[in-house]
Amino acid sequence: MKNRFQYKKLRKVLTMPSIVSRLSIMVATAACFSSCNTIKEHKSSSLVIKEQGSFMVGGTKVIQPGTFDVQDALKPDGQSFHGDHAYAFYQIPEDASRLPLVFLHGAGQSKKTWETTPDGREGFQNIFLRRKFSVYLLDQPRRGEAGKSMVEATIKPAADEQFWFTQFRLGNYPDFFTNVQFPKDSASIEQFYRQMTPNTGSFDANIITDAVSAVFDKIGDGILVTHSQGGGPGWMTAIKNSNVKAIVAYEPYSGFMFPEGELPQPISSTGLFGALSGVEIPLADFQKLTRIPIVIYYGDNIAESPTTIWNSDHWRSGLAMAKRWAEVVNKNGGDATVVHLPAVGIKGNTHFPFSDLNNTEVADELSKWLKQKKLTIQ
């Protein structure tokens, strides 16, 4: 009873996508430990940016019935309202790889996710610019700079940060996990809390997918990098738009899609979202996910078997679903890899591996995969 109440409450807070799903595996077995192929960073050297800028993309509009009268300009009659677009900030380095990285944040986050880390180090934006990738950082519709929403929303300040500390696996508040790759000083934790930013309209995976697809219509071929709740719209974007040439997903949870007839049983969990279900989609749509390389990463402190420690068990269900999903993708001729980072020697990561203390090691792991899949071509 209590759990049900909490679950409903949480759903409301998060406006998680209702699409959720099954999955299949492939914990990366061919582990290359961080000592091999580490890419040299030149943090003190300048970034040479051939082009940078921003744009709004996708979205819809409505026009109020009637006729606009400039003499009565506060009446909505005949006036328009544009909304539900995404915002993109992009940077193209000199001698860029052909395929840009397009970054989509997770729940309660914005493009800030990929920028400077809470303790002031370089995030994936700079790290991959240095590795010669063009980067596109998105604010999804109804978030951040893309705040114009086609639906009304009420935003309330809610004291919830110790929940997020725990849900995002910094530890079990107030304790940090002993091996956690998160800075423990209060200034860093404050930055982490402040980088959350609310929805200005309810979460809608279809609307996000349409806008992210519009990004790929505009820029052409690219690699989509998603985080957490961005995972679901990520799969949907790849189904919708063949310009998505690969997907990198950090800790997706909901939104795993299975072909009709192959939907697995929900995975029960003591996590605060309860059991995790997949989403059934037509085989023809699913097959589009088998035509591109996909890699999924999970961090540390995720239970290996069911436990009553809710954060650890929540992500256990996510990881298990990811493995099941990758199995189905690969059985259908696809190329999906699930990397549980501790299994390849990268320990202590939170729900935000790309901004953790060891994020260059995490980036090295991604660089290795991109190279392996020939996604680093000029």
Next chain:
Amino acid sequence: MKNRFQYKKLRKVLTMPSIVSRLSIMVATAACFSSCNTIKEHKSSSLVIKEQGSFMVGGTKVIQPGTFDVQDALKPDGQSFHGDHAYAFYQIPEDASRLPLVFLHGAGQSKKTWETTPDGREGFQNIFLRRKFSVYLLDQPRRGEAGKSMVEATIKPAADEQFWFTQFRLGNYPDFFTNVQFPKDSASIEQFYRQMTPNTGSFDANIITDAVSAVFDKIGDGILVTHSQGGGPGWMTAIKNSNVKAIVAYEPYSGFMFPEGELPQPISSTGLFGALSGVEIPLADFQKLTRIPIVIYYGDNIAESPTTIWNSDHWRSGLAMAKRWAEVVNKNGGDATVVHLPAVGIKGNTHFPFSDLNNTEVADELSKWLKQKKLTIQ
């Protein structure tokens, strides 16, 4: 009656600051036309960025009474909520001028204001990076990436874009002003409409001032560049923080501050905000505004004498208040200049001179002033 209703409604939509004011002059008389000292842009050349990143700054927090229990983590008891901070994205070019430019957007806008223009050209972000200024682009508290607000807000999609077209002086909708420096294609206009983004909490000039001041605490000396509604918090920041070494204000309207006893009569207007008033502040505070160079720019299609064309008359009152304010500043030993751009040969500008078609010319005008005031030193 009708006007009163509209005015109230508009106030609600805009959540304009209640601080408003008088002013004093100095329409720049020593005009240097655009042909002189035009700075060469190298648009095709790469930007060399020594450092870039982002951070949250300022703000407050609350802690819900009680004790957080990790086993009941959705209860707010003992949990914290951080909000009302600003967000800053910064870029430092190689061989940067000593004083960075800190950009604060106006009503309904975000840091996007200073980025790529609606028709895809470079905005002041890139233009001034090329001119060797470090740039800090802010989202003020309760806007964009800085969406966590300490107060509740309801956001409604409101059909109002033809109002903004007119208020921001692209023309009198559906007509463009004949000389307007705004692209007339529908894609550019759509970008312009989509770059607005709502408040996630009511506008509060004090909260914005505190956060912008915290930016200057963090970065040290700098030049504050404001737009429109950002003007009021801009003056307040300079009063609060002596690290503000100069102010550049594009089309400020409300928030002009006068010393006690020198508050001018409100300036009546047929504009939809009605009469424009100044704000009275202690002389000691006002004097802080006399210790730094200040320049204020206004664009074109602003009436020279009262008219019933409401947009033109709205900005007439703003420009008149700015001139009055500059007079009082200068009479008190200050250095404030009001430049009405058409008076120095720069014609057709909207409320967004820095992103208009002639924005390099507008930038040249600013560069000239910065140089004159010795603000370009290494």
